[in-house]
Structures are given as structure tokens and as C-alpha cells.
Amino acid sequence: MKKRGVEKKPKGMTRRKFLKMAGAAGATMLVSAPFVHTSEKITLRVISQEPDPGTIKVLESNFAEWESKTGVKVLLDTVPGGEVFPKLTASIKAGNPYHLGNELFIGNINIMAANGWTVPLTDMIKRIGVDDFGPNILFPMKGEIWWYPYDYNFAHWFYRTDVFKKKGLKEPKTWAEFLHNAKACTAGDMYGCCLGTGNGQWVDWLAIPFMWAEGIQLFDNKWNVIFDSPQMKPKVIRYLNFFKELYQYMPPGMTQLVWADHIKLFITEKVAMSPYSGRLVDHVDRYSPQLEDKVGIFTYPSSDGKRFAVGHGYDGWFVVKTKYSEEAKKLLEWLVTEKLIEFYATVPIHYQPTRMSIYNDPRWKSIPSVKKHWDVVQVMKSFLTRKDIVLDCVDIQGPEIDPRPGKITREFIMPTMLQNLVLKKLAPEECVKIAADSMRKVMKEG
Amino acid sequence: MKFKDKHIIIPFLAPGILVTLFFIVIPLYMAIRLSFFHLESYISPAKFVGLSNYIRILHEPAFWNALKNGLFYSLVCIVLQVSLGIGFALILNEQFKGKSFVRGLTLLPYILPTVVVALTWQWMLDGNVGIITVLANKIGLGRINWLETPNLAMFTVILVSVWTWTPFVTTSFLAALQTIPLDLSDAAKVDGTSSWQRFFYITLPILKPILVIIILLRGIWMFNKFDIIWIMTKGGPLRATEHLPILTYQKAFQFYDVGGGTTVATISFLFLFAVVMIYLKVFPVED
Numbered sequence: 001m002k003k004r005g006v007e008k009k010p011k012g013m014t015r016r017k018f019l020k021m022a023g024a025a026g027a028t029m030l031v032s033a034p035f036v037h038t039s040e041k042i043t044l045r046v047i048s049q050e051p052d053p054g055t056i057k058v059l060e061s062n063f064a065e066w067e068s069k070t071g072v073k074v075l076l077d078t079v080p081g082g083e084v085f086p087k088l089t090a091s092i093k094a095g096n097p098y099h100l101g102n103e104l105f106i107g108n109i110n111i112m113a114a115n116g117w118t119v120p121l122t123d124m125i126k127r128i129g130v131d132d133f134g135p136n137i138l139f140p141m142k143g144e145i146w147w148y149p150y151d152y153n154f155a156h157w158f159y160r161t162d163v164f165k166k167k168g169l170k171e172p173k174t175w176a177e178f179l180h181n182a183k184a185c186t187a188g189d190m191y192g193c194c195l196g197t198g199n200g201q202w203v204d205w206l207a208i209p210f211m212w213a214e215g216i217q218l219f220d221n222k223w224n225v226i227f228d229s230p231q232m233k234p235k236v237i238r239y240l241n242f243f244k245e246l247y248q249y250m251p252p253g254m255t256q257l258v259w260a261d262h263i264k265l266f267i268t269e270k271v272a273m274s275p276y277s278g279r280l281v282d283h284v285d286r287y288s289p290q291l292e293d294k295v296g297i298f299t300y301p302s303s304d305g306k307r308f309a310v311g312h313g314y315d316g317w318f319v320v321k322t323k324y325s326e327e328a329k330k331l332l333e334w335l336v337t338e339k340l341i342e343f344y345a346t347v348p349i350h351y352q353p354t355r356m357s358i359y360n361d362p363r364w365k366s367i368p369s370v371k372k373h374w375d376v377v378q379v380m381k382s383f384l385t386r387k388d389i390v391l392d393c394v395d396i397q398g399p400e401i402d403p404r405p406g407k408i409t410r411e412f413i414m415p416t417m418l419q420n421l422v423l424k425k426l427a428p429e430e431c432v433k434i435a436a437d438s439m440r441k442v443m444k445e446g
Numbered sequence: 447m448k449f450k451d452k453h454i455i456i457p458f459l460a461p462g463i464l465v466t467l468f469f470i471v472i473p474l475y476m477a478i479r480l481s482f483f484h485l486e487s488y489i490s491p492a493k494f495v496g497l498s499n500y501i502r503i504l505h506e507p508a509f510w511n512a513l514k515n516g517l518f519y520s521l522v523c524i525v526l527q528v529s530l531g532i533g534f535a536l537i538l539n540e541q542f543k544g545k546s547f548v549r550g551l552t553l554l555p556y557i558l559p560t561v562v563v564a565l566t567w568q569w570m571l572d573g574n575v576g577i578i579t580v581l582a583n584k585i586g587l588g589r590i591n592w593l594e595t596p597n598l599a600m601f602t603v604i605l606v607s608v609w610t611w612t613p614f615v616t617t618s619f620l621a622a623l624q625t626i627p628l629d630l631s632d633a634a635k636v637d638g639t640s641s642w643q644r645f646f647y648i649t650l651p652i653l654k655p656i657l658v659i660i661i662l663l664r665g666i667w668m669f670n671k672f673d674i675i676w677i678m679t680k681g682g683p684l685r686a687t688e689h690l691p692i693l694t695y696q697k698a699f700q701f702y703d704v705g706g707g708t709t710v711a712t713i714s715f716l717f718l719f720a721v722v723m724i725y726l727k728v729f730p731v732e733d
Contacts, residue, residue: 085487086699093488111702115490199682252573255594255683270574410701419684423596 043073044328047088047101049081050315054346062339066331074331081259082201084108088320092117097320099328103147104315105201106139107395107406113146114403118318119325120144124333132355134384136391137314139401147316148336150343152352153277154383154391155205155311161296163190163272171298173305175210175242182249185272192249193273194265196257197422203415204394204408205311206262206275211239212392213302213309218405218439219398225443228436233429238303240421240428247422255419267291275300277313278349278380281373292372297379299389310383312393314354341367349373352380407442474715480708487702499709508685508693509710513717516689519604519675520668526608527664528657531615536645538616539623549620556613564677567606568593593679596686603675603687607668615660622656623649658729662722669718690714 048059056078063074077098079087084101085108091097103109112118122145125138130145137149159171163185172178182192195207214235220226227236247254251270260283266274267288274280284291299308317336319328335343341363344351348369358364359381370377383389394414395406408414417435420426426434481499483492503509538549555563570578571592583589592602626649634644650657672691675681681688681696688696690710698707 085702089487089489111486117489199680252579252589252591253594256568256572407701416684419682423594423683 041071041073042324042327043075044099044324044331045091045097046074046076047084047091047098048076048078049084049102049104051078051080052347055343058339058342058346062335062342066334070330072327072331085111088112092320097322099320099322099324100317100332101320102150102315102317104153104313105395105406105409106147106314106316106401107403107409109139109147109316109318110141110401110403110406112318112320113141113144117321118146119321119329120146121148121319121329121332124148124329127333128337128355129357132357134354134356136312136396137354139396141401147318148332149314149316149354150336150340150351151315152354152380152384153279153313153315153350154352154380155209155275155277155300155313156380156383157193157273157275157298157300158266158280159273159296159298160185160269160291160294162294164296171296173301175301175303177305178301179242179245179249182246182273186249190269191251191265191271193246193275194250194254194257194262194271195243195246195275196254196262197415197418198255198257199412199415200258201409202257202259202262203412203418205313207243207418208394208414209275209300209309209311209392210242210302211236212311212390213300213307214239215302215307217397218394218408221399223398223402223404223443225436225439227439228432233432236432237428240417240431242303243418244421244428255423275311278352278376279347281349281376282347282369285369285372295376297376299383306388307390308386308388309390309392312391312396349376349380356384404443407445408439411438411442413438413442477708478712480704481712482705484705487704492705495705499705500713503706503709503713508688509690509713511685512688512690512693512710515600515685515687516669516691516714519600519607519671519687519689520665522604523607523611523668524661524664526604527612527615528661530608530612531660532619534612534616535619535623536649538620552616553613555610556617558610560610560673561677563606563610564674567609568678571602594683596684599679599683599686603678606678607671607674610674611664611667615664618656618660619653622653626652655731658731662725665725666718666722670714 046059046063048056050056050059056076059076063076067073077087081104084103085105088098088101109118113120122140125133125145125148130138133149134152137152138145139147159181164170164181167184169181169184170177172181185192196202197207216227216232216235216239218225218227226232251265257265260276260279262274262276263280263283265271266276266280267283269288269291281295284295299310301308317332319325319332322328340358341361344353344358344364345367348367353359353364364370383391394409397405397408413435416438417431420431420434421428480492482494482496484495484499485492534552538545538552542548570576573579573589573591573594576592579590579592591598593599630648630652631644634648639647669689670691672695675687675689676692676695679687681692691714694707694711694714696707697703697710701707
């Protein structure tokens with residue numbers, strides 16, 4: 001018989017038992033935390049804007065190899081081109097920064113260096129050999145080199161050699177010849193050329209190099225905007241008139257065109273001429289092998305054929321200033337000395353080497369695509385040495401490397417100028433004025 | 447709330463309050479606070495500038511253009527969504543063969559992911575090879591540059607927005623129509639009223655509370671809509687489709703003007719808040 005007033009002890013989990021267990025677990029975690037922290041494995045986080053699946057695979061494989069060699073774990077995050085900077089700054093603010101990254105925009109590297117968020121790589125570059133690097137690529141600032149540039153991405157023109165041959169056309173050396181070719185190639189389903197005019201960095205890279213060939217500069221030696229000066233304005237107007245006429249030989253939808261859409265129009269045989277870097281050739285190999293032996297290249301001509309230009313482009317690695325900067329530098333040096341050719345082999349024509357010794361490296365020369373397109377590769381290499389070719393872009397304008405010109409790209413001043421011309425149909429003079437005033441505004445804001 | 451029930455009610459309320467605090471209230475406070483600073487990224491030193499950002503933004507033509515675009519976009523979308531939504535709801539409320547199937551089909555645009563909708567429409571409206579562009583050309587309308595002409599671009603994004611979100615209005619009204627007693631409409635029919643009269647004098651007054659809520663919600667959502675416009679036009683061409691959310695994003699994440707971006711966001715929030723308060727005063731939500 002049950003005794004009165006004596007309750008049976010409840011079986012199973014009770015609230016009191018649960019609270020006791022939770023308290024014990026929490027205390028154990030607190031006590032063991034220092035031990036766990038001191039025995040923590042180093043993990044490096046890498047942010048990359050290289051989207052090619054082959055490149056991602058190779059990087060992941062390299063990082064796995066590094067971990068097995070050194071015990072340092074490496075995690076890779078891939079983001080679209082141009083989105084490294086916002087994600088990187090957010091990671092720093094969140095207290096969980098990336099340690100190593102690559103970037104396509106030297107303006108962002110300059111901002112990071114100026115603010116002390118990256119560490120200089122001068123010692124590493126000196127070990128590799130400063131003189132081995134090609135022209136206009138290291139961009140030292142305050143006496144230091146802040147990145148390891150791993151490729152040139154020159155924007156130049158690709159054209160259909162078979163279409164040109166059929167229509168009796170030559171590689172254009174002047175704007176008049178360029179227009180003539182574009183007009184001649186616009187027939188049936190094919191258009192002469194394409195140039196995106198929407199709000200994006202590709203416009204500065206792909207549509208503006210005609211201006212560099214023409215000798216147009218944005219600033220004088222004292223950072224005054226000279227885009228609408230008596231010397232520059234006639235040249236800019238000449239360029240805008242040329243662009244306005246060229247626009248009628250482009251397919252509809254140019255404001256919607258982004259980066260690799262220029263390649264797509266070429267490999268789907270919608271245009272006879274398209275600007276891009278070597279990635280176009282890699283895409284032809286992969287997706288349109290029927291065009292393999294029908295691709296030629298030429299540079300942006302000036303109006304009179306006396307000068308030529310390529311749109312300067314590049315990518316490079318940087319090391320973020322964190323407690324693991326030295327570890328990240330070691331990883332980077334290993335990547336760019338022992339694994340570089342493997343990286344290049346993923347998109348070989350697009351990743352134009354920045355070091356002249358690579359061009360003679362038998363491992364690089366034996367990459368199948370490099371061998372197949374050896375003539376194209378040699379032309380691209382000649383961009384580095386020819387005195388009549390200008391390598392220029394908006395973010396390196398001015399008397400010295402400075403973050404401010406990058407704002408011109410980021411605020412889409414050049415795309416707006418072209419849209420004013422072809423969509424709003426403003427007079428070229430007015431387009432120049434609006435663009436120059438916008439440049440002065442962003443330079444004043446700093 | 448009885449004192450003895452607090453130990454049950456508070457644990458149920460607490461998660462919602464915490465989520466609201468951490469994901470709405472605190473970020474809102476931080477964003478408004480940032481609007482009084484000048485900073486070029488999330489980690490550059492912030493410099494207190496008081497109301498300078500507000501004065502600067504309010505003097506920028508881009509801000510007023512974005513406000514105008516946002517108002518135009520949201521008003522036209524609301525009018526079209528509500529009128530089409532009510533129309534579809536009335537049709538779907540009738541008895542016909544295959545009603546259930548058609549009702550399910552009506553929901554389809556709403557349940558598709560917005561990114562899929564925007565990209566698909568972008569491809570269909572491509573100025574060169576888009577299927578709608580090609581068909582329009584074939585029937586003699588010429589090659590229409592849907593997203594390239596500033597005026598046409600705005601109407602195009604409105605069209606896509608209306609296509610996507612009208613089903614929400616349709617479903618809400620259809621559900622509300624089920625609550626109208628059949629006796630009312632039967633009695634009205636016996637009295638010889640037309641279908642228009644029944645709609646305006648019976649259906650609409652009964653549905654007024656839900657109409658007020660729908661217009662309020664659609665207005666807020668369309669004013670703040672970012673995804674469709676960003677994917678299709680990125681605010682272009684020539685800022686023709688740029689509204690306040692897009693201007694906020696561009697300033698904060700592309701132009702590295704974080705102070706400016708949060709200022710635009712704060713002004714947008716205050717503007718919308720004021721409009722909602724006035725709206726609820728004029729059209730109070732009935733119990």
C-alpha cells in the first residue's frame with residue numbers, strides 16, 4: 001500500500017534533470033574553451049572572382065594539397081567578378097575576414113592599401129623578380145607593391161576571318177575602315193559588331209579603348225579633368241560620332257549586354273567582330289569548335305591609323321592584413337611559383353601571363369590550347385612590347401596610381417555618356433559636357 | 447493577461463520579439479545611425495557629418511528621379527494588380543468546368559522564384575532574339591527594344607511585376623468572395639439588379655476591409671521591390687527604372703557611399719511610414 005504524502009519519484013527526463021544536464025554541459029564547454037582554442041587548426045579563407053569551373057577545381061585541389069603539406073586548411077569562396085570588395089569589407093567588419101583574395105580592379109587594391117587592410121607583397125615580388133613582370137602591371141603605391149598580378153586581360157577585337165575573306169575585307173586600321181567592315185558584315189542574321197552600353201565596368205573595358213588609341217586622357221598632371229578641354233574635346237566628339245554611326249551595325253539589346261555576352265554573340269555567329277580578352281578563344285574551343293580556325297585578332301585603331309590600343313585589364317592576388325597574413329603569403333607564394341602553370345591551363349588564352357619568363361616556360365608552351373593558338377598568343381604577347389600600342393584603362397588614368405579614377409568606373413560615367421548619345425540622342429558636345437562635369441563631381445568628392 | 451499565464455505567454459512571445467529585435471529593430475537603428483556618418487565602406491573610419499548626407503541627397507536630381515520612378519512604378523502596379531486581381535477573382539468565383547485546374551494555374555506566376563521569372567522574361571524580351579520581340583516583328587509591330595528605350599523599360603518592368611504578383615491579389619479576393627453570403631446576391635438578383643450593381647453595391651462594400659489591406663500591402667511591397675528591376679534593367683537605361691531601393695543599393699555597394707545609401711534608405715522608410723499612417727487614417731482598418 002502506498003504511504004500517504006510520499007510521492008513516487010517520476011521516471012524519465014524531468015525539468016530538473018534537464019536543467020542540471022544543460023548546466024553541466026555549459027560549464028564543461030566554458031572550462032575547455034581555452035584548450036580547444038589553443039589547439040585550433042589554422043584555417044585560411046580565400047575569396048576569388050574567377051568563375052571558370054576548371055579554375056575553381058584546380059584551386060580547390062591546390063588548397064587540399066597545401067593542407068596535406070602544412071596542416072593549414074584553406075576554404076575557397078567564389079563570387080561574381082567585381083564583388084570581391086563588398087564581400088571582403090563585410091567579412092572584415094564581421095570579424096571573420098578573408099585572408100587571401102583576387103581582384104580585377106586595381107582601384108580596389110589601392111583603396112585597401114591606402115586604408116591598411118592589405119599587406120605589401122614587395123618582398124615576394126622581389127624574390128620572384130620584379131624585372132620579370134611585363135609593363136604597366138605592378139602599380140606600386142607608396143613605394144610598395146600591394147598585389148601579385150597573375151594575368152593580363154587585354155580587351156582587343158576578334159573577327160571572323162572567313163566572313164572578312166568572303167567580303168574582301170582587311171583588318172581595320174582606321175575608324176573609317178572599321179565602320180566599312182561593320183557595315184559590310186551586317187547582313188541577314190549577322191551584325192557587324194557588338195559593344196555593350198549598359199551600366200557596367202565592361203563598357204570602360206571594351207567600348208572606351210578607341211579613346212585611348214585616339215590619345216584621349218581624362219586628367220592632367222595635377223588631377224584636373226581635361227576630358228572637355230580644347231585639346232581633348234574634339235577627339236572625344238570624333239569618338240562619339242564614330243560610335244553613333246557604329247551603333248547601327250550592332251544587334252539590338254546593347255544596353256542589356258554584360259561581360260561574356262560579347263563572347264556569346266561571337267560564338268553564336270551573331271556578330272562578325274567582338275571585343276574581349278583571350279577568354280573568347282577558350283570559349284570557341286569549348287563551345288564552337290567549328291570556328292576554331294576562323295578567328296583573327298586586331299587592336300583598337302585610332303581614327304587615322306597612327307596609334308593602336310588595347311583595353312587594359314588584369315587580375316591579381318592580394319593578402320588581407322590579419323593575424324594569419326604570413327601564412328597567407330606563404331600559400332600565395334607557393335601558388336604563384338609552383339602551381340601557376342596548372343592555374344593558367346584552366347583558361348589558357350584568357351590568363352595571359354604577366355611574367356615574361358612564363359612565355360618561354362616549356363610547361364606553359366605545351367598546354368594544348370596554347371600550342372593550338374600559338375599565333376594568337378604571339379600577337380597578344382606583342383601588345384606588351386609594341387611601342388605603337390597603348391595599354392590604358394580608366395582606373396589607371398592620372399599622373400599616378402590613385403583610388404579616385406576608379407570612381408569614374410563605379411559611377412558609370414562612360415556608360416551614361418554612351419547611353420546619352422545613342423538612347424537619348426543628345427549631341428556629342430552635350431554628352432562630353434555631362435561626362436566631364438560628372439568626373440569633376442566624383443573627383444571633388446574624393 | 448492573467449498573472450498566472452505570463453510564464454506560458456512570455457516564452458511563446460519571446461522568440462518573435464527577439465527575431466524582431468535582432469533582424470529589424472537593431473539593423474534599422476544601425477542604418478539610421480550610419481546615415482549621419484560619411485564612410486566609404488564598412489570598415490573605413492566613419493566621420494560624423496550630421497545632416498550633411500541628407501542635405502546632399504535631397505539636392506541630388508538622382509534622388510528625386512528615383513522617388514518619382516518608385517511612386518510611378520508602385521501606383522501603376524497597384525492599380526493594375528488590384529483591378530486585374532479582382533477581375534480574375536470574380537471569374538474564378540463562378541462555376542465552370544475545370545475551375546479547380548484554372549485556379550491552380552492562376553497561382554503559377556506567384557509561386558515561381560522571382561529570379562526565374564525575371565531572367566525568363568528578360569530572355570523573351572531580348573531585343574535581338576527574344577521570342578516576344580521576334581513575334582512582335584513578325585506581326586508587323588517592328589523590332590521593339592523593350593528594355594532599351596527609357597519609357598518602354600519602365601512599362602516592361604511594370605508588366606512583368608503585374609504578371610508575377612496579380613495572383614496574390616486574385617487569391618486574396620477569391621478567398622474573401624467565399625465569405626459573401628449567397629442570400630445577399632440571390633436577393634439582389636430577385637430585385638432585378640445588374641451584375642455591375644451587385645458588384646459595386648454588395649461585393650465591393652463587403653470586401654472593402656480586405657481591399658484596404660491588399661492595397662496597403664501591395665503598395666509597401668511594390669515601393670520596396672528590388673529584385674525584378676535589378677535583374678532586368680539594374681535601374682537603367684539612363685536611370686529610367688531606378689527607384690529608391692536601387693539607388694540605395696548602388697550608393698552603398700557600388701559607389702561605396704555607405705552614408706549616402708543609408709540616407710536614401712532612411713528617407714525612403716520615413717516617406718513610406720508617413721504615407722502608411724495617412725492611408726490608415728483615411729482608410730482605417732476595421733476590426
